[in-house]
Amino acid sequence: xIASSRSPLTFLVHLSVLLLVALWTLPTAGLLISSLxxxxxxxxxxxxxxxxxxxxxxxxxxxSPEEQVEKDGRFVLSGNLLxxxxxxxxxxxxxxxxxxxxxAGATADIGDGQTLTVNEDGSYEIVSPTRMEGTRGQRIFYxxxxxxxxxxxxxxxxxxxxxxGASFINSLTVAIPATIIPILVAAFCAYALAWMPFPGRAILxxxxxxxxxxxxxxxxxxxxxxxxxxxxxxxVPAKTYxxxxxxxxxxxxxxxxxxxxxxxAGLPREIMESARVDxxxxxxxxxxxxxxxSFPALASFAIFQFxxxxxxxxxxxVFLGTGNDELVLTGRxxxxxxxxxxxxxxxxxxxxxxxxxxxxxxxxxxxxxVRGLLAGSVKGG
Amino acid sequence: MQQLLxxxxxxxxxxxxxVLYFFGTNWLLDRLFPSKxxxxxxxxxxxxxxxxxxxxxxxxxxxxxxxxxxxxxVFESFRLSFHDRTGRxxxxxxxxxxxxxxxxxxxxxxxxxxxxxxxxxxxxxxxLVIAALTDRIWWGxxxxxxxxxxxxxxxxxxxxxxxxVYDYRAAGNEQIGLLNALVVWLGGTPEAWMTIPFWNNFFxxxxxxxxxxxxAMVILSAALRGIPEETIEAAVIDGANGFQIFFKIMVPxxxxxxxxxxxxxxxxxxxxxxxxxxxxxxxxxTQVLANLMFDWMFRGGGDFGRGATIAVVIMVLVIPIxxxxxxxxxxxxxxx
Numbered sequence: 050x051i052a053s054s055r056s057p058l059t060f061l062v063h064l065s066v067l068l069l070v071a072l073w074t075l076p077t078a079g080l081l082i083s084s085l086x087x088x089x090x091x092x093x094x095x096x097x098x099x100x101x102x103x104x105x106x107x108x109x110x111x112x113s114p115e116e117q118v119e120k121d122g123r124f125v126l127s128g129n130l131l132x133x134x135x136x137x138x139x140x141x142x143x144x145x146x147x148x149x150x151x152x153a154g155a156t157a158d159i160g161d162g163q164t165l166t167v168n169e170d171g172s173y174e175i176v177s178p179t180r181m182e183g184t185r186g187q188r189i190f191y192x193x194x195x196x197x198x199x200x201x202x203x204x205x206x207x208x209x210x211x212x213x214g215a216s217f218i219n220s221l222t223v224a225i226p227a228t229i230i231p232i233l234v235a236a237f238c239a240y241a242l243a244w245m246p247f248p249g250r251a252i253l254x255x256x257x258x259x260x261x262x263x264x265x266x267x268x269x270x271x272x273x274x275x276x277x278x279x280x281x282x283x284x285v286p287a288k289t290y291x292x293x294x295x296x297x298x299x300x301x302x303x304x305x306x307x308x309x310x311x312x313x314a315g316l317p318r319e320i321m322e323s324a325r326v327d328x329x330x331x332x333x334x335x336x337x338x339x340x341x342x343s344f345p346a347l348a349s350f351a352i353f354q355f356x357x358x359x360x361x362x363x364x365x366x367v368f369l370g371t372g373n374d375e376l377v378l379t380g381r382x383x384x385x386x387x388x389x390x391x392x393x394x395x396x397x398x399x400x401x402x403x404x405x406x407x408x409x410x411x412x413x414x415x416x417x418x419v420r421g422l423l424a425g426s427v428k429g430g
Numbered sequence: 431m432q433q434l435l436x437x438x439x440x441x442x443x444x445x446x447x448x449v450l451y452f453f454g455t456n457w458l459l460d461r462l463f464p465s466k467x468x469x470x471x472x473x474x475x476x477x478x479x480x481x482x483x484x485x486x487x488x489x490x491x492x493x494x495x496x497x498x499x500x501x502x503x504v505f506e507s508f509r510l511s512f513h514d515r516t517g518r519x520x521x522x523x524x525x526x527x528x529x530x531x532x533x534x535x536x537x538x539x540x541x542x543x544x545x546x547x548x549x550x551x552x553x554x555x556x557x558l559v560i561a562a563l564t565d566r567i568w569w570g571x572x573x574x575x576x577x578x579x580x581x582x583x584x585x586x587x588x589x590x591x592x593x594x595v596y597d598y599r600a601a602g603n604e605q606i607g608l609l610n611a612l613v614v615w616l617g618g619t620p621e622a623w624m625t626i627p628f629w630n631n632f633f634x635x636x637x638x639x640x641x642x643x644x645x646a647m648v649i650l651s652a653a654l655r656g657i658p659e660e661t662i663e664a665a666v667i668d669g670a671n672g673f674q675i676f677f678k679i680m681v682p683x684x685x686x687x688x689x690x691x692x693x694x695x696x697x698x699x700x701x702x703x704x705x706x707x708x709x710x711x712x713x714x715x716t717q718v719l720a721n722l723m724f725d726w727m728f729r730g731g732g733d734f735g736r737g738a739t740i741a742v743v744i745m746v747l748v749i750p751i752x753x754x755x756x757x758x759x760x761x762x763x764x765x766x
Binding site: 058059062063065066069070073074075076077079080083091092093094095096097218219221222223225226229230231233234235237238240241242245247250251253254255256257258259260261262263264265266267268269270271272273274275290291294295296298299300302303306330331332335356359360361362363366367374379382383386393396397399400403404407408410411412415418419422423 | 433434436437438440441444445448449452456460481482484485486488489491492493495496498499500501502503504506507510517556560563564566567570573575576577578579580581582583584585586587589590591592593594595597604605606607608611640643645648649652672697700701703704707708719720723724727734737738740741742744745748751752755756759760763
């Protein structure tokens, strides 16, 4: 636009955009990569080292003395610490305070004339001049270089053990009806506000614009009271899916009506007038002409509403229970942040499952999202 | 699975109910006041009646829902703010008096103003800069998509993402949080960022800026493209350089849009709740109004009076923007 000719600034522009993009994507990338890493590696090294070999301090136990064999008058106990895993031992020790006292391949004196040798490949040998006693094997601490390992174990664990799988279903249960039901309600209202003349129309439109920005916080307490009252009156639980669907519908309607009204008001008047001349009623015009023509606006709103209901935490916390069959993904994630604060393998995998659906929606339907954003913000000036 | 089926059935049921309502009432209206096939005065009288009633039939479900879920609560919250924790005993202004004396509330208001100063400004600034820069390079659309992406991520998801970035291990251990690793690499000592009062607010704000910049960028990018080419060409001919064109020609032409983006993010900031709840839950002096309100809603069995009072404060802060929006929308409609 400005620099039609190649200015020396062009390089700088590329560089700064690249920097900004990196800044905006790295946090998410870190989450995704971490969620796929082995949990022991994740705990000790940054995700940006995921592709390099990491060094870990591990502990193992030698085989039980019952398995010792007598060889040339000495008693020998041997085995492998790594058990076939693809890693390299660099150091070892037999005291917890000195886990890396000896280099791999060296021989350590562990008392009573016994010696311990651990080799690079993890094989160990305990040699004793007398018969070893007891049933518990010797503790061995070692440092191993473990090659990068990627796994889906974290996902497997959170989906079953941490209840993320159940919450995923709960989130879908909340989001789907809460997205679809308001559309028709809003569309009829928007048509009336756009094309049917009646007294008080301008005021109603102004009210809708005003309601667009009413903070949700204003609604919470009165509605909680209302729900509790309704629940007590009919003897039903106050926190139900029906309740949250209706709540999401109510909170989404101002945007829906506003978006759709703006869109419908922009449709050419001639279409409607010629239909009316042909004897079509308002109802026919709406169902047969306006509704199909408004598809882009309907899609925009549906995407917004879906993202908003899926990502919502506040409404779900207030209007939906916390049982296993009601807790939504965002709520579960907040709970995990409290209970499993340090277990990053669980948090990262759970978080990624939470954000993957919106991301798919985002990347596949971005066009409609942008259009909706452009139509949805009240134009100034 | 069963509940998903239940959800799908309810959805179909809900949609069918809507269809039935709209068809049914419309059919009934045409039945009660038929205009087709009638003569003269009666036909025109009936037509007038149906035309007066039909809009309200169309709007009834939406107006009902808006009334119950948004209009009634605004008045009810206002009323509750003058009552005690149960909402039954009138206590006059004592909730407001409590609020002004309460240290936590003052902390929240202070933090909220910090958020209001920083987040809309930086989001809009970054949005504008990125919009202007990406318009000039061939891979601009890819860059935009990637920067826009956090918009789709929930606040809670974003909180986990950034908590991981801010993760802290005691000095000497290998840092797995990006920020601390960077600090250590540059020769500093790692910090538990979330526990440093005052500055931790800014670390929380970063999350919202990260999410909202994409929104600002999309809208401002469209506005920049709407600038008439001639004004820029004229400036080029007059010898203006890139910066002059951007700040003196382009930015003034999109002031209106910048204001819209700014106010939209401002409203979002006033309602910010999830991020603070998930990251610190108001500890280490990071409390904000929306989280404080949620806290009082359930604290000790729930104090509806105080909760409603805090909600009213948020509402009062929103009202100027609401009026400005309504005036703009009305002006726009008259122009049509």
